[in-house]
Amino acid sequence: MKKRIIWIIFVLCAFVIAGYFCKEYALVTDFTNKNISPCIRYPFGTDWMGRNLFFRTLRGISISILIGVTSASISTMIAILFGTVSAFGNKEIDTIIVWLIDFMMGLPHILLLIVVSIAAGRDIKGVILSISLTHWTSLARLIRSELLQLKASTYIQVAEKLGKSKFYLFQKHMIPHILPQCITGWILLFPHTILHESSITFLGFGLKSNQPAIGILLSESMQYIVTGRWWLAVFPGCVLVFVVLLFYDIGKCFQKYYEQKSGV
Amino acid sequence: MRKNVFCLVCILLIVLVGCKTNVETKKNIAKKDTVVVTMPVTSEPEYGFNPVYGWGAGEHTHEPLIQSTLFITTNDLQIDYDLATDYFVSEDGMTWTVTIREDAYFTDGEKLTAEDVAFTYNTCKQNSSVNDFTMLDYAEAIDEKTVVFHMTRPFSVWSYTMALVGIVPEHVYTSDYGENPVGSGKYILKQWDKGQQVILEANANYYDNAPKIKTVIVLFMEEEISLAAAQSEQSDVSYTSATYADISVADYELYSVISLDNRGINLPTQPAEQKDGIVYGNDVTSDIAIRRAINIALNRESMISNVLNGYASPAYSICDNTPWYQKDSEVQYNLEQANTILDDAGWTIGDDGIRNKNDIRAAFSILYPPSDSIRQGIAEEFCNNMKQIGLEVTPECVGWDIAYDLAQSQPLVWGWGAHTPMELYNIYHSQNGEYARYSPYYNETVDSYMDEALKSTDIETAYTLWQKAQWNGATGITQKGDIPWIWICNVDHLYFVKQGLIISEQKIHPHGHGWSLLNNVDTWEWQ
Numbered sequence: 001m002k003k004r005i006i007w008i009i010f011v012l013c014a015f016v017i018a019g020y021f022c023k024e025y026a027l028v029t030d031f032t033n034k035n036i037s038p039c040i041r042y043p044f045g046t047d048w049m050g051r052n053l054f055f056r057t058l059r060g061i062s063i064s065i066l067i068g069v070t071s072a073s074i075s076t077m078i079a080i081l082f083g084t085v086s087a088f089g090n091k092e093i094d095t096i097i098v099w100l101i102d103f104m105m106g107l108p109h110i111l112l113l114i115v116v117s118i119a120a121g122r123d124i125k126g127v128i129l130s131i132s133l134t135h136w137t138s139l140a141r142l143i144r145s146e147l148l149q150l151k152a153s154t155y156i157q158v159a160e161k162l163g164k165s166k167f168y169l170f171q172k173h174m175i176p177h178i179l180p181q182c183i184t185g186w187i188l189l190f191p192h193t194i195l196h197e198s199s200i201t202f203l204g205f206g207l208k209s210n211q212p213a214i215g216i217l218l219s220e221s222m223q224y225i226v227t228g229r230w231w232l233a234v235f236p237g238c239v240l241v242f243v244v245l246l247f248y249d250i251g252k253c254f255q256k257y258y259e260q261k262s263g264v
Numbered sequence: 265m266r267k268n269v270f271c272l273v274c275i276l277l278i279v280l281v282g283c284k285t286n287v288e289t290k291k292n293i294a295k296k297d298t299v300v301v302t303m304p305v306t307s308e309p310e311y312g313f314n315p316v317y318g319w320g321a322g323e324h325t326h327e328p329l330i331q332s333t334l335f336i337t338t339n340d341l342q343i344d345y346d347l348a349t350d351y352f353v354s355e356d357g358m359t360w361t362v363t364i365r366e367d368a369y370f371t372d373g374e375k376l377t378a379e380d381v382a383f384t385y386n387t388c389k390q391n392s393s394v395n396d397f398t399m400l401d402y403a404e405a406i407d408e409k410t411v412v413f414h415m416t417r418p419f420s421v422w423s424y425t426m427a428l429v430g431i432v433p434e435h436v437y438t439s440d441y442g443e444n445p446v447g448s449g450k451y452i453l454k455q456w457d458k459g460q461q462v463i464l465e466a467n468a469n470y471y472d473n474a475p476k477i478k479t480v481i482v483l484f485m486e487e488e489i490s491l492a493a494a495q496s497e498q499s500d501v502s503y504t505s506a507t508y509a510d511i512s513v514a515d516y517e518l519y520s521v522i523s524l525d526n527r528g529i530n531l532p533t534q535p536a537e538q539k540d541g542i543v544y545g546n547d548v549t550s551d552i553a554i555r556r557a558i559n560i561a562l563n564r565e566s567m568i569s570n571v572l573n574g575y576a577s578p579a580y581s582i583c584d585n586t587p588w589y590q591k592d593s594e595v596q597y598n599l600e601q602a603n604t605i606l607d608d609a610g611w612t613i614g615d616d617g618i619r620n621k622n623d624i625r626a627a628f629s630i631l632y633p634p635s636d637s638i639r640q641g642i643a644e645e646f647c648n649n650m651k652q653i654g655l656e657v658t659p660e661c662v663g664w665d666i667a668y669d670l671a672q673s674q675p676l677v678w679g680w681g682a683h684t685p686m687e688l689y690n691i692y693h694s695q696n697g698e699y700a701r702y703s704p705y706y707n708e709t710v711d712s713y714m715d716e717a718l719k720s721t722d723i724e725t726a727y728t729l730w731q732k733a734q735w736n737g738a739t740g741i742t743q744k745g746d747i748p749w750i751w752i753c754n755v756d757h758l759y760f761v762k763q764g765l766i767i768s769e770q771k772i773h774p775h776g777h778g779w780s781l782l783n784n785v786d787t788w789e790w791q
Contacts, residue, residue: 029644029645029647029648031566031570031571031641031645031648032570034570048507048637048641049571049640049641049644049645122663204634204635208634208660208661208662209634209635209640209661210659210660210661220637222488223487223488223507223637224507226488226491226492226508226511227507227508227510227511
């Protein structure tokens with residue numbers, strides 16, 4: 001199990017590092033070599049401006065992974081904060097936060113994403129912000145209920161009666177208990193954020209078209225699919241799906257790992 | 265598993281049957297005096313078919329079809345009569361007297377009189393936001409067939425404005441005129457399904473030759489769908505672009521129209537300076553040596569074959585092929601000379617191959633609007649070209665919401681082209697004695713030639729003055745002059761046309777790939 005996780009993380013890191021080195025190459029245009037179908041020199045083919053799609057895809061997926069890591073982390077932190085405050089705060093605060101969670105969940109994600117992304121200036125910053133602000137809800141709800149359950153459990157109440165401070169309780173008993181949930185939640189947020197990043201970019205509200213993000217590659221390819229240039233959509237799409245599956249797999253692995261550990 | 269396969273087969277069957285019936289119903293419509301034309305979604309008039317709010321006269325000029333105009337522009341962009349029968353300009357250029365024909369009737373049977381003309385222009389002056397009517401003081405009908413325009417300043421190209429404004433009937437004009445237009449033009453609006461289609465029917469009482477095409481159906485769709493419409497034979501004329509032009513569609517031929525639809529780049533002529541939060545000018549392009557070098561280091565031919573697959577012609581000014589074009593604008597591609605110009609001006613090549621002068625690095629961005637692959641391609645190829653003379657140009661995609669402000673300090677890939685010399689005025693003439701509107705530039709001589717051209721009462725003299733504004737032998741906006749804008753190409757407008765349909769000779773299309781094609785739809789024919 002552990003080996004598998006390490007392998008997957010290794011592959012993902014390789015994508016990010018490769019993408020970092022492709023930064024320059026991904027932008028080079030060469031009109032003498034446009035619209036070439038996949039061959040040995042251009043494994044993923046070239047697009048209508050003669051750009052090497054292999055480099056662009058690597059660069060795109062590395063941007064996506066970085067956006068994914070950042071926004072999933074921010075989301076998880078928001079979730080922990082709201083979940084804890086809600087569970088430990090007084091009744092009014094709890095009501096407000098629960099209402100906020102319901103409200104956010106009730107809104108269609110994509111609409112909120114578009115609005116926030118436009119307001120924050122349609123850039124990497126805007127995309128990260130919009131994804132972070134929309135994806136924390138379900139994890140926050142989970143953490144809140146876990147903590148509420150814990151608060152009512154006997155050993156916590158005994159510890160409280162013994163005069164332990166709230167901070168001690170939280171640090172010693174609560175954190176170890178919710179940490180597995182948080183990590184699993186964090187990992188499972190990943191595929192979501194990457195897909196959402198690609199979709200708002202595809203719709204034209206995310207990254208700008210001079211950044212080779214996967215969403216940009218896919219939306220650019222739409223125009224050329226009719227002309228038979230399938231490679232423009234197929235390869236970036238496959239890589240995106242592959243990476244999303246990798247993350248999903250890590251998430252599952254972690255879940256199993258903790259389940260075994262806690263003997264459920 | 266078996267259930268899934270069954271579902272799949274069912275879905276496929278439904279789709280197939282659906283497609284088939286769809287094609288059959290559409291085919292029945294196509295009779296021999298009907299044409300189905302596709303247009304970009306953006307061609308649907310936002311405020312309806314009301315000339316006051318830009319129908320035919322806005323950013324993308326074309327004939328209003330439903331209404332008729334006083335004048336028309338001919339195929340070589342000279343002025344000819346339509347409703348007008350004669351006109352007279354006073355010595356000082358301050359009044360224009362136009363007599364109109366007496367056999368023109370609106371489609372509701374009322375006669376078109378000078379009152380309607382005066383009403384149209386006065387309404388335009390009050391309401392029009394798309395066209396400039398500040399030079400008109402008021403219009404007045406002296407009798408049934410004579411209208412007098414009192415001007416606030418001499419404006420020699422007024423006849424070009426009069427070739428754009430469709431005449432609306434005073435007696436039925438209300439705020440929702442745009443949706444129920446009544447005019448005296450070649451066609452009547454029969455049906456308008458917003459977001460989908462417009463159906464025009466020939467006006468039986470039209471005062472000139474009766475239209476040969478009786479019904480025109482215009483479908484608004486995206487470019488891919490327009491191609492699909494041709495492939496499935498649902499349209500007779502499908503607009504397309506260089507991207508799809510290489511696809512061969514059975515029973516359809518590619519039809520290409522020369523246009524004024526140019527692509528060009530502005531080069532701010534002032535050093536950078538901040539004012540009201542907007543930066544005006546650019547430290548690199550403000551050097552005339554840089555601008556001149558760019559103009560001849562730009563390989564227009566290769567750019568056209570690379571980016572536009574050859575479907576364009578090189579452009580050297582904003583008004584190629586018009587009567588007011590200055591032939592001295594043309595330049596030859598010459599890399600060596602471009603390098604010499606930069607060397608002589610003191611721009612030395614640094615270690616990284618990029619030029620420097622007094623610690624200023626020869627680097628700037630070139631902006632292009634999103635979802636326009638042609639302009640993106642031009643921007644990218646421009647950067648490749650400029651690298652060869654040691655300029656570092658970075659392409660950057662910006663939305664139209666901020667593009668106008670950014671273009672004051674950074675070059676942008678623009679698209680222009682209209683059937684009036686006013687285009688020159690809009691681009692190069694200074695505003696209120698400061699810089700020109702879209703990119704910082706000011707030249708007193710150029711300004712004065714254009715002012716004089718507007719004051720001239722004779723259109724031929726005016727043409728000469730417009731040419732002199734571009735280059736008078738000493739100064740101007742050409743390569744030998746200040747060269748504040750670089751023009752790259754005129755994009756050909758491309759269409760898939762069904763075999764058997766004969767499209768009449770088109771006058772040079774302006775910017776915009778829409779209604780212009782239908783300017784003479786009344787004279788099209790099926791074989």
